[in-house]
Amino acid sequence: MHERGMLIVLSGPSGVGKGTVRQAMLAGDYRDFHYSVSMTTRKMRPGEVDGVDYYFRTKAEFENEIATGGMLEYAKYVDNYYGTPLKYVNETLDSGRDVLLEIEVKGAMQVREKCPDGVFIFLTPPDLGELKQRLTNRGTDDAATIDKRIKTAAEEIVMMENYDYAVVNDEVPLAVQRIERIIESEHLRVPRVIDRYKGMLKQVDMA
């Protein structure tokens, strides 16, 4: 008997560096999870591989997946669908392995409803005051643009309330280490391990 794998959802405001952190996690030594490849209807670009970068599908195929409940989450951006096929996620979790999703905030909220026992990690930009100072010192944006950028960042940070953990992406290796430690600790949470212990107690009764 093995425990079901854990669903790890990495999300956060646009531009915070989710993709970079995810790539660093996959490239690193810590590989105890499987990355779920997204499905899209956008055209394959040169160098991209179906099933590696994305599952490339037609609009009709994608809409059929939606209609038959095959998508864990999805959204439409500029006429193209993007989403996470449910089948791979479920099969991998059932086999006892963890699954990592790196998705937009909207999609993460869809996943939260379907998988409340997932681990939801919100990647945040470093300190806003510092960000403002940095933008001001750089001198490439006028005050109005800087204020708008700060306001957008502030609005996005409010979404953090729907997540389990907040990880600052100050430096990618540090963010990766924090996420890895969250994953390790979550595997020790009682609701996740209690069945294993109960099984152990039964074994003893039978012995």
Next chain:
Amino acid sequence: MHERGMLIVLSGPSGVGKGTVRQAMLAGDYRDFHYSVSMTTRKMRPGEVDGVDYYFRTKAEFENEIATGGMLEYAKYVDNYYGTPLKYVNETLDSGRDVLLEIEVKGAMQVREKCPDGVFIFLTPPDLGELKQRLTNRGTDDAATIDKRIKTAAEEIVMMENYDYAVVNDEVPLAVQRIERIIESEHLRVPRVIDRYKGMLKQVDMA
């Protein structure tokens, strides 16, 4: 403004090695927490220091603490009181530092009621089947004694359900590392950091 410190409660069945793990945590590099010294009415032994090993108090003094709400938790063992004074714990938490308690299961449940946002870690013995095999192979206990010891261990493991995390004490350095990572991860939990971010957002509004 600083965040309030985190209360970390290390507990588990008797004989599982709580004291050894706590000592290893205090001796190690990872010292970002303060250990709460217990209070007792038992006699000071040679070499012990008041305020270091325990706060040594008379029975009347201890009962006065109980009566005036000065104890976070307490219990009586063999005519002597043992417990955790509330004052040090609160002052340390208020100053933004973490507090580590290493206490018995009964006391931990009292703390859980008063401090639901504490982190409750249950130290468990390694696999019971293995434990039984080990006891059998050792050949020093008869079958009935072994069964009784296994049964006691099994009963104690059931208490795990009241905790947040289960940490196997297979090897002390590994157990310590797991606990340290739990502490680090817990500091990233959204309910613990959200106020800091809200403060950051306010700062930006005022700027």
